[in-house]
Amino acid sequence: MRIGVDVGGTNTDAALMDGTRVVASVKSPTTKDIASGVISSIRKVLQEARTEPSAIKTVMIGTTQFTNAFVERKRLSEVAVMRLALPATESLPPLTDWPQALVGAIGRHVYFIDGGYEFDGREIAPFNERQVRAAVRNIKELGIRAVAISSVFSPINSTMEERARDIVLQEIPEARVTLASDIGRIGLIERENAAVMNASLADLSAQVVGSFRDALKNLGINVPFYISQNDGTLMSADYVERYPVLTFASGPTNSMRGAAYLSGLKEAIVVDIGGTTSDVGVLSHGFPRESSVPVDIGGVRTNFRMPDILAVGLGGGSIVRANGTLTIGPDSVGYRLLEEALAFGGNTLTATDIAVAAGQAVIGDVARVKRMVSKDVVNAALDQIHRTAEEAIDRMKTSVEDVPVVLVGGGSILISRDLKGVSELHVPARSAEANAIGAAIAQVGGETDRVFRYAESGREAALASAMREAEEKAIAAGGDPAALKVVDVEELPMSYGPGDAVRVRAKVVSDLLQ
Known part of the structure; x- marks a missing residue:
């Protein structure tokens, strides 16, 4: 048996599964202290299933803690940024265009060093060990223990980043080092930004993993646990400590994987209506479609792997205002729904109250809601709710054809009729x-994004190399080497490179290694 937990802004959900069967699932309000809310949800689902903690073999957790910490600029580590690129790129230094408050939280400790590569793998300048050691000595004197290292075109050749990392660890053994080539893709600034973001979460990642480990022990669950990452797969606890940034946006991907499992569909649009927002994404081969454009997180532009998700301000807790022009959201009562909604004795009209008044849900004090909300308001609100959902679905479609849609989330009670543009x-x-459920069924994944010159390596050898690297990452994340499966290989010719330069992306999944 295994337990999946997903922490949202409003609710924390838990599901207990035995093989492919969902034994029990529960929904509880999210607590300010996320770890205690996770404990409460696990205890509740065990009680509902009448299952002893000793029967649990694995726990999977989806958490928003790292995303929240970065966006709110809280509990971030000071970061030293080493860029191996001179004499190039000096006009565009690290942390360019970062919000000043965020730079203030992590510090502006930037070191330019000779090095880097051209797009075809030729050196811009040789690796300069003397400069690296001088920078590391200064970092050590400042007491900084989180280091991000970037290099021009490191996805083609990461050797210089790796040599710099080795020197950092020689001088500062306790340092937590992030290489940009391990996280980001082609595009120096965005890749470097992702590495700095990851490094800033270094101390927090150890604390979060430790708190989950202690919480499970207190529940009597002494088994390995995994954290959801943002491509719909899992990472081992140790892997999360190294790459916490890969958990960003893991909540919507859990919902999409769960939607694929519950509906049996591999190709569909998923609408996950939560307490505050509706997240709309596309399933491709049963996994979330990835964003093809840089993503802004907390005011920072990045290009590491992120799901292609459209978030709209419509949820079960969305506040409805009917004075003059009717509006719904984007503000929400969030986790205070059980206190502030009309159905629960509060004084705030919410989207959930509209569903109750319309007879779409029987929760709370139905009679009170129907007395307080007129039919005209209910009908107008329902029209706007459905119109918002239809517009969001239309924005995520890639053709004019009608598409199947899977509706999930606690706020799915808001939808009561067919939607335009939807086939099923x-x-x-x-x-x-x-x-x-999506967290509980998730597999472990690994991905690579590299540039090859087919004239030098040959196409087959290049593809094999990319897939092998993705497999190694899946195994490092906790996957079973005997169950590796390549789910996607993409070849993208580079228009600004030589005729044979091709960007290759490969993704591999595997079952958890028991």
């Missing part, structure tokens, strides 16, 4: 806890 609307059983 699926609302599977246990859809309210699809996110936790």
Whole structure:
């Protein structure tokens, strides 16, 4: 048996599964102290399933802690940024265009060093060990223990970044070092930004992993646990400590994987209606479609792997205002829904109250809601809710054809009729806890994004190399070497490179190594 947990801004969901069967699933309000909310949800699902903690073999957790910490600029580590690029790139230094408050939180400790590569792998300048050691001595004197290292075109050749890392660890053994080539893709600034973001979460990642480990021990669950990453797969606890940034946006991907599992669909649009927002994404081969453009996180432009998700301000806790022009959201009562909504004795009209008044849900004090909300307001609100959902779906479609849609999340009670542009609307059983189920069924994944020159390596050898690297990453994340499966290989000719330069992306998944 295994347990999946997903922490959202409003609710924390847990699901207990035995093989492919969902034994029990629960939904609880998210607590300010996320770890205690996770403990409460696990305890609750065990009680509902009448299962002893000793029967649990694995726990999977999706958490928003790292995303929240970065966006809110809290609990971040000071970071030293080493860029191996001179004499190039000096006009565009690290942390360019970062919000000043964020730079203030991590410090502006920037070191330019000779090095880097051209797009074809030729050196811009030789690796300069003397400069690296001088920078590391200064970093050590400042007491900084989080280091991000970037180099021009390191996805083609990461040797200089790796040599610099080795020197850092020689001088500062306790340092936590992030290489840009391990996280980002082609594009120096965005790749470097992702590495700095990851390094800033170094101390927090150790604390979060430690708190989850202690929480499970207190529950009597002494088994390995995994954290959801943002491509719909899992990472081992040790891997999360190294790459916490890969958990960003893991909540929507859990919901999408859960939607694929519950509906049986591999190609569809998923609408996950939570307490505050609706997240709309596309399933491709049963996994979330990745964003093809740089993503802004907390005001920082990055290009590491992120799901292609459209978030709109519509959720079960969205505040409805009917004075004059009717509006719904984007503000929400969030986790205070059970206190502030009309259905629960509060004084705030929410989207959930609209669903109750319309007879779409029987929760709370139905009679009170129907007395307080007129039919005209209910009908106008329902029209706007459905119009918002239709517009979001239309924005995520890649053609004018109607598409199947899977509706999940606790706020799915807001949708009561067919939607324009939708060929089939699926609302599977246990859809309210699809996110936790998605966490529980997730596999381990690995991905690589490299540039090859086919004239030098040959196409088959290049593809084999990319797939081998993705397999190694999947195994490092906790995957079973005997169950590796290549799910996607993409070849993209580089228009600004020589005729044979091709960017290759490969993704591999595997079952958890038991």
